[in-house]
Amino acid sequence: MRNTPWALKTLSVAIAAGCVSTVHAAGFQLMEQNASGLGNAYAGSAAIAENASTIFYNPAGMTYLPGFNISAGVNAILPSFEFSDNGDSRNPTALGGGAPTGGNGGDAGNLGIVPNAYFSWQVSEKWFVGLGVGAPFGLMTEYDDDWVGQYHSNKFDIKTININPSIAYKVSEQFSIGAGLNWQHIDAQYKKKVVVPVVPGALYLPGDADLNLKGDAWGWNIGLMLQPTEDTRIGLAYRSKIRHSPDGDTDIDGFAPGRSLSYDASTNVSLPDSLILSAVHQLNERWELLGDISWTGWSTLSELKIENDGGPTDTLPLDFRDTWRVALGANYKFAPKWKWRFGVAWDQSPVHNPADRPTSLPDTDRWWFSTGVQYAVSKDTQIDVGYTYLYLRDANIDTDSGDALSKGRVAGQYNSSGNILGIQVSTRF
Template sequence: MMKHSPIVVALSAATLGLATGAAQGAGFQLLEQNASGLGNAYAGSAAVAENASTIYFNPAGMAYLSGLSVSGGVTAIKPSFKFKDDGNSTRPLAAPGALGGNGGDAGKWGVVPNAYLAWQIDNRWNVGVGLGAPFGLMTHYQGDWVGQYHSRKFEIQTINVNPSVSYKVNEQWALGVGVNYQRIDAEYTRTAVVAPGLSREATVKMDGDAWGWNAGVMFQPTPATRIGLSYRSKVKHDVDGHTDLAGIGSFDAQASVDLPDSAILSAYHQLNSRWELLGDVSWTGWSSIPELKINNTGIPGDTLHLDFRDTWRVALGANYKVNEAWKLKFGVAWDQSPVHEAADRPTSLPDNDRWWFSTGVQFQAGKNTTVDVGYTYLYLDKTRINNTGESLAQKGRVSGEYTSNGNIFGVQVSSRF
């Protein structure tokens, strides 16, 4: 296991401790890598380059920042996942007791922090580093619910440290590249049938770290128009830990997961002195996770079938400059879910396609300092689940419907020195 500096360990602990319960991009991707883009539903994210958080969305954007730029913020997320049984759910054949209830609201509050620093070395070169949590999820049901043999609690937390560099080729073109150190912590709890008529709580806890990379290009054909293209690589995690069976013992556990790659094509255009227009199309390679297989030593393993598909996201936004101090932000987005069949929809991630409706305000607090406040409401249609794709004998059947939505609040402070 590699050793890390006390600073990295401290920052990792802080971010992992906060980035809990959140899952607001489709799947368990967290788009909330700044709050300044929240009011636009992250439209134009790879082209705006208005502060140092461009390091995450497109490192080439650092070429448009002068001096020393810092940006930091926090986003609070409240998802809601409420299940209603349709009468067709069943327990495993050998499970004791009654069927159970609906599990309450499985969505919990989460807080996602971010921090960035970018430094202009000369007229062509910029360097920087970013800290954020690109993936996160927690669903937590009341204990004795109908789907407890599938999941009672499922939690993923990540921390991503992203050193980056940009090069300004000329007045029209800029390039950027970064490396990513990523740490992941995961916990999965469900009720398991260990013998006919005997159930025990099983909890898996695992962690690990891995490396990835990102790159981007920025094209500015006119002073009023900017186009950005960026890519983030897959990150392959080999994680290990232990599975605890209540009253029985602890067993070594291991799993591997390829967190998906993604690409963003964005545009920004200053229409006039008041209006700015933004848009983007993004792709995420969720098919890298067909299943999550947990291998245990001494007891049978566990498999969570997912059959994820690759997804698309489309976002449009606009900014209106009221005066020198105030700017209003608006945005809307359609975000496709990697889960596309009711039979493959896990109780740990009852996901569906969603619409983002966003607004925000930016205040010029000083000559070189801005404060952004943003809000997004997430709308999801009723979501069907019918776990016939899982092992009915071992986990039973969960059949019914989820009512889901989300609320996101964010604050970002950005300064230039």
């Protein structure tokens, strides 16, 4: 099993201790790399550059932050995924098929706590450096025991930690560029029922599988900032794919008294690249308008294939599509120290077919309805509080995950929603 360098592993563990993975942006991408943009549904994220969290969205934005800046916050996310069986779900055919005896699995959503921290420093008139720490991808679904889809998933949990050193250069008063490196750690767990071929072709028994994988990889990001007028700012930012090859082990037990199986396990997965185009316009002394459009390359995830050394390969078909997200927002300064934020966004899901909708990620298109306030404690310190309600349309599922023999069939409908509450403190020295 790959070993993470001790210092980075220690830092990852410290951050992960406060980060329960969840899912709320489309796919399992986490938009919530600050709470200051939450009230705008992250409209204008690559152009706003109002605190050090611009390091994640567009590192070129550091050129708008004189001195030494710190921004840190946390988002609490409570998603809900409730499944209803339509009567067509079936047990694995290796176990005789037939209707499963389990229930609907309860609410597979779990409360998630996602922290972030950013630091930027102006080292000269034109040069700026920074460091960001966050969790750009995360997912956790967990069902009640003995539900109808237990051979597809009981628990699916992905955590990432991303450390992002960055640099920016102010070419002129109208144009800036920035770039960063990303060291990313991934930690994944997958638990479900499996069919164990005790006598292949003749005797199959149900067992409990527990897969654990860890690994790390590198990526990069780049951004441009253009200020065509005093009141208008445009940002363009790109984050690269990150190709992970985590490894670990799969343990299987429960299929016979005193018997268990263990395999060295590994997989290869490319977490998607993304591109954001944002704009911010200061309409007058009170009103500020924000908007952006973003693209995410989810089609890199056509399947998740787990290789078990000396054992069976477990494949989860995904057939993800590339997605688009559009967001509009506004800020209204209603008092000298107070700013009201609001925004709306449409977030397209990479899952587009009931046959490809995995129980581990019962995703569908969603709308963000957001609001929040900012309070200026002083000239250099602000506190932001934001809230978002996620509306997800009901999503049908009818899948055997490509293997009716060992997984059976899950058929029905998901009713889903989400709530996000965040707080961010930003200051300058």
